[in-house]
Amino acid sequence: MILKNLLLRLPKGGAEQQAIAAGEIDAIIDHSSSNVILLPAARRALRQVAKNEASNKAAIANSLLAGLPHADYRRLLPDLELLTLRFGEVLHEPGVPIRYVYFPMGCLISLLATAEGDQALEVGLVGYEGMVGISLVLGVDVSSVRTMVQATGPAMRMDAARFHQAFRQSPPLRCELYRYAYAKLALARRTVVCNHFHAIEARLARWLLMTSDRLLSKEFLLTQAFLAEIFGARRATVNEAASALQQRKLITYKHGKIRILDRKGLEAASCPCYTKIERSGKREGRRETSPQKEKTA
Numbered sequence: 001m002i003l004k005n006l007l008l009r010l011p012k013g014g015a016e017q018q019a020i021a022a023g024e025i026d027a028i029i030d031h032s033s034s035n036v037i038l039l040p041a042a043r044r045a046l047r048q049v050a051k052n053e054a055s056n057k058a059a060i061a062n063s064l065l066a067g068l069p070h071a072d073y074r075r076l077l078p079d080l081e082l083l084t085l086r087f088g089e090v091l092h093e094p095g096v097p098i099r100y101v102y103f104p105m106g107c108l109i110s111l112l113a114t115a116e117g118d119q120a121l122e123v124g125l126v127g128y129e130g131m132v133g134i135s136l137v138l139g140v141d142v143s144s145v146r147t148m149v150q151a152t153g154p155a156m157r158m159d160a161a162r163f164h165q166a167f168r169q170s171p172p173l174r175c176e177l178y179r180y181a182y183a184k185l186a187l188a189r190r191t192v193v194c195n196h197f198h199a200i201e202a203r204l205a206r207w208l209l210m211t212s213d214r215l216l217s218k219e220f221l222l223t224q225a226f227l228a229e230i231f232g233a234r235r236a237t238v239n240e241a242a243s244a245l246q247q248r249k250l251i252t253y254k255h256g257k258i259r260i261l262d263r264k265g266l267e268a269a270s271c272p273c274y275t276k277i278e279r280s281g282k283r284e285g286r287r288e289t290s291p292q293k294e295k296t297a
Contacts, residue, residue, distance in 0.1 A: 061105035062156060063129045064176055072170045079162040085109070085149045087221075091132060092143035100157045101133030107153030108215050110230060111188075112146040120146060121195070122230035123188045125207075127214020130180055136163060137177045151211075151220055187277055194273040200233055201241040202271035207231075208251065209267060209274050212260055219259040245269065 065073060085091070085107045092098055094114055102109070109132050111124035123145065126132050132147050141160070158166075167173055194203055204227070212218055224242075228235040242253045250266045252259045260266055267274065 061128060061154075062103040062131075064131055064180060065103055065156070067176055068170070069172050072172050075170070076158070076166055076173075079158050079166065080156040081158070083155060083157055085153065085155050087149055087152045089149040090146060091149070092145070092147040094144055094146060095142055097142050098133050098136055098160050100159060101131055101136060101163050102147075103131050103156040103158070104128055104214075105154045105156065106215070107149060107155050108151035108211060108220075110148050110150045111184075112148060112230065114146055119232070120229060121232045123191050124184055125150075125187075125210055125214055127211075128216065129214060130184070131177065133160070133163070134177070134181050134184055136160060137167065137174075137181050150222075150226070151215055153215075190273050190277050194271060195232070198271040198273065200231065200237055201244050202269065203231065203273075204238070204241045205245060205250070205266050205270035206274040206277075208245075208258065208260060209263070209270055210277070212263075213278070218263075219257065221256050222258055223256045 065076070068076075080103070085102070085104070091100070091102060091109065104127050106128070109126045110122050111126065111132075112120035113123045114120045126147075133143070135141075135143055167177070194206065198206075207230075211220060211222075224235045224238055227238045227242075231238060242251070242258075245251045245266070246253050248265065248269070250260070250262045250269060252261060
């Protein structure tokens with residue numbers, strides 16, 4: 001309303017109105033009130049700058065994106081959408097076309113292989129180090145797993161068609177994602193072996209360490225029901241395993257909140273798969289970036 005009144009004061013057809021119509025003026029100074037009033041085009045431009053800056057900072061928090069050459073990374077930014085993923089949200093279903101890929105930053109996503117009766121078993125985890133929708137890298141437009149958000153947090157989302165285009169145009173992006181795809185395949189194979197041969201307590205210790213690594217936090221929220229589902233075990237079995245780790249003062253577990261108290265002790269309690277998985281990821285995955293500080297919950 002104030003802007004409209006100011007514009008009405010200007011001479012009709014005068015130089016000021018012509019300059020405004022041509023987009024040559026970003027703001028009007030109202031000397032009577034000492035206010036500076038931005039014109040709509042300038043407000044939109046400032047909002048876009050703020051959005052780009054937020055996206056820029058957010059994308060760096062994902063290791064795959066941070067590992068790209070700056071020029072390649074900047075070309076991706078206009079197509080990356082910053083959003084918050086919520087616990088329990090399903091991003092992909094098996095056999096369903098993939099609409100978006102996701103680059104987690106502060107969230108955690110489970111990859112679940114499904115069976116009859118909607119039963120599911122976790123075969124992978126994705127956090128700030130990776131991407132969800134990796135089958136697109138291999139030329140397959142549908143998901144082979146259910147991807148479900150396990151811990152709420154921010155992520156960057158990209159339309160599948162835009163991703164295909166960027167993937168074709170950026171050799172560094174292809175290199176990063178091929179290596180990551182291999183690392184995820186190795187993790188899935190190791191998870192199958194672990195689930196078959198190792199005791200639930202050691203598997204739980206391994207899984208808690210992996211979760212902590214991907215969330216960069218010693219504390220996170222997890223329900224017994226969810227743990228039982230991803231391990232393919234009864235809730236009572238998962239509760240016994242968690243209680244055993246708690247009695248050894250390796251973790252605390254109360255009201256769905258888990259906190260790692262003794263990381264070295266938890267590593268000793270874990271099956272050998274944790275060390276093999278982490279070593280494989282570092283050897284076959286992307287080059288290391290500068291270490292990030294661990295978050296506190």
